[in-house]
């Protein structure tokens with residue numbers, strides 16, 4: 535049984551000095567209620583909180599921790615780098631090495647810029663496509679989350695879903711009017727936007743596997759059709775692979791589905807837990823970035839030596855033989871068994887997974903293909919499940935709209951323990 539006396543104190547103290555006691559909204563447990571655990575340390579697949587509770591972690595720093603917590607090669611790389619200076623604001627050879635590793639993994643990245651967060655990468659991508667095409671509009675999909683820059687905060691998933699209309703306040707109508715929203719997995723909704731805005735659409739930005747409305751894979755025709763529409767209309771295709779990059783395959787979703795986007799954004803897993811992100815793609819587009827071109831983007835800590843060291847160490851490990859086969863197999867085993875227990879216990883849960891990411895949808899038995907379906911699942915049932923699992927020492931993402939993640943450190947032992955907890959909890963969910 536989880537105890538949270540100390541977390542409660544820490545949470546109250548944090549709330550005095552930080553909005554909601556957190557530095558990123560979903561951490562606050564707003565969607566499930568209760569007090570979030572305050573983490574003391576983490577190792578492998580486990581988190582340890584300040585009350586002494588131990589959890590098997592399926593959040594993994596929201597996907598960044600794909601090698602498991604405190605992965606030895608990452609810690610060694612960061613330590614060695616730190617001794618040589620933690621930031622220079624001048625070029626290093628390691629940045630080139632890392633960019634080359636990215637290009638080897640995702641050949642569409644002919645040219646790469648490193649940054650510190652996924653939000654920065656997507657924000658720059660939007661500016662770059664506008665600067666390159668001289669067109670104002672972008673198309674995104676409802677429930678797609680692309681970080682917190684102004685033009686991408688409309689109809690967004692993840693923590694934005696807690697806000698009225700899934701849209702932030704503080705955005706100018708003038709900005710919002712150039713962000714068009716289509717329905718995920720629905721080409722007709724895209725065509726309707728091209729019909730009204732024709733040749734004024736700079737780009738489509740899409741999560742090739744939606745991971746911010748839980749886990750929603752693309753239908754077979756969806757991504758190829760987007761590629762086709764962009765080509766027909768002279769728009770660019772941006773794959774936001776901040777979550778899916780190095781998560782579903784070494785080459786990301788674009789390799790898995792064999793689609794070549796014009797631009798790709800990366801983050802989360804590429805830095806092995808350090809702040810590292812990237813924007814890359816066609817050379818003729820990327821060269822529009824300053825200092826070569828007129829589209830400005832910069833960063834004091836971009837290509838930071840610690841982050842790049844962690845990134846290089848991570849990518850080298852992720853390139854090892856069979857890594858993604860194993861990760862995918864373990865993830866499939868977890869969700870297949872959860873589905874099986876759900877059927878046996880007569881609990882309505884539908885599970886979806888790709889590579890090392892998964893989603894559990896409560897109250898439904900049919901595949902989920904878009905945001906409105908993801909939002910219509912049973913939140914009460916999820917919340918009961920979430921807290922019951924937390925009590926059993928299993929930490930799932932504290933919202934029905936967040937995907938779950940496995941890491942290298944999730945072995946049969948952790949998965950079996952998780953399934954044992956599911957077996958114990960599911961019968962108590964029956965009403």
Ligand SMILES: *Cc1c(COP(=O)(O)O)cnc(C)c1O
Pocket residue numbers: 650651652653654656679680681682741745746774775776777801802811
């Ligand atoms: C997490 C995420 C972002 C934002 O990245 P940050 O590093 O949190 O700024 C952008 N796009 C997608 C698809 C994400 O999952």
